[in-house]
Amino acid sequence: MHIRHGLIGLFLAIATPAYSLEPAPAPVLAPLQSQAQAAHLSAQFLTRYAYSPVPLNDALSAKIMDRYIKALDPDRSFFVQADVDKFMADSASVDDAILREDLKIPFSIFNTYTQRVVERMTYARGLLKQGFDFSVQESYDVARDNAPWPKSAEQSDDLWRKRVKNDWLRLKLAGQADASIRDTLDKRYQNILDRIYGYKSDDVFQSFMAAYTTSVDPHTDYFGAAASADFDISMKLSLVGIGAVLQDRDGYTTIRELVPGGPAQVSGKLAVGDRIIGVGQGQDGAIKEVVGTRLDEVVQMIRGAMSSVVRLDVLPAEGGENATHRTISLVRDKISLEKQAAKKTILSVKDGDVTRKIGVVTLPAFYEDFDARRKGDKDYRSASRDVAKLLVELKQENVDGVLVDLRDNGGGSLSEAIDLTGLFVGKGPVVQQRNSEGKIEVESDDLSAPVWAGPLGVLINRGSASASEIFAAAIQDYGRGAIIGEPSFGKGTVQTVIDLDQAAHNSKPKFGQLKLTIAQFFRINGGTTQLRGVTPDISLPGFSDPKTLGESSYDNALPWTEIKPAKYTVFGNISALVPQLQSRHDARVKDDRDFQQFVEDAAEVKSEREKTVISLNEAERRKEQAAMAARLKARAELDDGLVRGEDDGLQANERSLTADLALENARKNAKDVLRTEAASIVADELALQQGAPKAANARSGNSGE
Structure with missing residues (x-):
């Protein structure tokens, strides 16, 4: 099956304090017949048409059960061991249940889950009537994804006592009084209860189908009606x-x-x-x-x-x-939705006595209005069309180089990745596809000449996936520009969306859609980005955790492999310039205070992430807090008095809207040291191509959003 326009992206009652009130029991949810039919129909597609089909048998059943339980209770803080033992007794029956259109098993598990949440939240709220002794030496395990399940209600109570104690201590360290802490936490736990009371059968079915589809492969997914609508919106903006x-x-x-x-x-x-x-x-x-x-x-x-x-x-x-x-x-x-569309800005970069203008194109996703394109709308919206307009504007503004920022761009339309590549390389192959039958197609762009032929850089991180990786890999293989940042996600598969209602000839929508992996893509050099991602020419630090983000974090990801290269001509000289670009980068960031602080922050985040246990002793936590405050104060004196990183102990919806928006704006307006350095590297690229000896040094200054 040749899919030119495939999808390759990564694709998410008012309470008052009443500590002694007994909550209402959780609702008991039951499956709809249409959901059972949709699961059966999905199974037929998954077992017959997937790129790497997985038979629906007892082995897959066990995997589905395991994923479903983990999805409901990832921290192992609601279920007890007896619950899990009972669930797993049916672990070999899920396949048969799907085929006979019986979803009692997943719904029974979900109903147990909501019951446990009500029990835990009732217990947690009850703890708020009393205080805690923060002078004792005890700790709380914050990384419980692989911890043993509580073996009894008493063990579960102790786990939640420590969790509530930690929530209380964080607020106490942030300066809240006991009465305020009680109100904040009571509302927090009540909000969890409210979400439980609001669940419907569609939520259960969506969770179960996610466990099924991702057990086949990490990027196969099921969309109910609401999720389908949101997906369509994200593609056409x-x-x-x-x-x-x-x-x-x-x-x-x-x-x-x-x-x-x-x-x-x-x-x-x-x-x-x-x-x-x-x-x-x-x-x-x-x-x-x-x-x-x-x-x-x-x-x-x-x-x-x-x-x-x-x-x-x-x-x-x-x-x-x-x-x-x-x-x-x-x-x-x-x-x-313009906030999710391509945007441009211009950075001024000092290069000795010369100031270079580097145009930055930020692309959050590879969007395309499929419906408008199919209907022949000549003005249909797409990522490559928007970027082409921005490049024309940047040329008119006489920029010296262009940086394409694809950080956290999870992908989208395959055709848009191909068309975007053409804007910088013109006519030629961009990516190869291999379907489930082993047939290989070379996808090319037919643009006669690139829109931008000058110095180019592509900024990526661990969140750059799929279509982003196709683009970055093609730019790298052609030697067209420098790839800068972190190794990318490593997603090398192509998905298409199947409308299950169309397949079943339903007159009204009721079955939803299935996003099915139908092909694997390969670079034009024959390799694949699967698992390994795109390795940058110039590496920059980042905050991501490869253990939890990236294709290699999935236990059922496809392996890396390669095929024959496509016929293409390398016309750039970036690989020859990389050693000098690296040398200039190293020399520049060595004395760049902002960049070195970013490196320190990344190291601090990594260190905090590796802490699996935290103390519940107030004196120890205050000592840690004081050390952090001293570090922030020292930095604040260098950063015009702006203190950052203090923990207020609150969740996002617990701050006032004004405070929440202020924090969001502060993050949005914070110095982007990686973008600044990437722009300097593009300026270095120009200087080296011109034979200039000096290293570029980025400075503030921008225009043209």
Whole structure:
């Protein structure tokens, strides 16, 4: 099967403190017939058409069971050993159950899980009535993914006592008083209960199918109706709605951000922090209260058909729960998700007495509006089209070099990876595909000449996957530009999306979609990025953990292999320049305070990550806190008094929205030392090609977002 437009990306009640209240029992969920049918139909595709088919048998059943249990309770803090033993007694029956369209096993496990969560949260909230002795010497195991399951309720109680004690101590160290700590933690644990009460059968089925599909291979997946809609939105970067980013805060659907130019922002009737407490359809449809309703359900109520009316009952941000609310009407419109689109900026780089202008193109994903393209829309939205426009603009601004920033770009459209490569190499092969039958196709771009032929760098990290790796690998194989950063993810497989409802000839959607691995891609030099990823020419430090992020972290990833190279001509000289680029880079960062601080931070993160046990003794924790504060203070004196990295003990939704947004903006506006250094390397590339002797040194200064 030859898939030119395949998919190759990585593809996520208001409580008041009442410590003595007994919570309601968790809901008991049961499977729908359509879900059992969808699982059976998925099995037929997975066993027949997958790139590396895995038979649905007892061996796979055990793997599915293991993944499902781990997905529900990754820290082994809710189930006890007896639960797991009971589940595993059915581990060889999952295959038969799927084939006879019986999903009682996964739903029974999920119902046990929700019951255990209610029990643990009830116990945790009960602990808040008392205090803790922080003078005793004891510790808490923060890495429990491979720990033994608690063997009894008493062991589980002790585990949770330590967990709550640690939550309390973090807030205490951040300066909160006991009463405030009790309120914060009670609300935190109540929110967990609220999520449990809000689960539906679709959530159970999605979790079970994820365990099944990823047991076949790491990138095969199942999408229910809601997940399918979100996937489509992420690919075409648009939706029909009001243009507001929403967040659940204490049971209220809260406006976190207004999209510029969207109906909500243009109306002037909504503001960040406003709370939506009711939604009505049309000019006179009844308004349904949504306080305590799941965020995804509220979002679906607010989205709708183009030019249709939605009415919102709104509680103003500045008012309390008893404030006067108002009803507003908005006309739904097409919303472009520009924050996820390609962007450009220009960095000024000092090279001796000369200042170089390096254009930086940041691409978060390889998006493409498949539907618009199929319909023949000449203005359909895509990543390569957007980048082509940005490159033309950068040429008009007389940049000296271009840096393509693909950090944390998990992939997307295969055709977009090919077309983007063509913007820099012109006509020629880009990637090879091998299907399940062993047939190899060479994918080429037919652009007669590159849009940008000047100095080029590609910045990658561990989160750069799939389409990002195809692009980076092709640029490297052609010798077209320097690859800079961390080794990439290592995903070398191609997926396509199968509409199960179309396959079953359903008149209405009920089965969802299956993202199925159908091919493996190879570099034009014959190697694959599978497992090994793309190795940068110039390495930069990073915060990622290869043990948990990357293809090599999966226990069932395909092995590395290679095929014959495609016919292509290397026309760049980057490999010859790499030793000098490395030398210039080493000399520059040696005395670069910002870069060296980044190196220190990366080492600190790695050190903290390797700590599997933390002390629950207040004196010891304060000593650690003081050491960290001293390090931050010393740095703050160098960084204009900006203190960073202090632990407030809060989760994201526990801070005020103002504080949360301020923290987000601070991170967004922080110095990007890796991008700065990568731009300097591109400037070095130009200097070496021109025969200049001096090393480039990046300095602040940017324009043109």
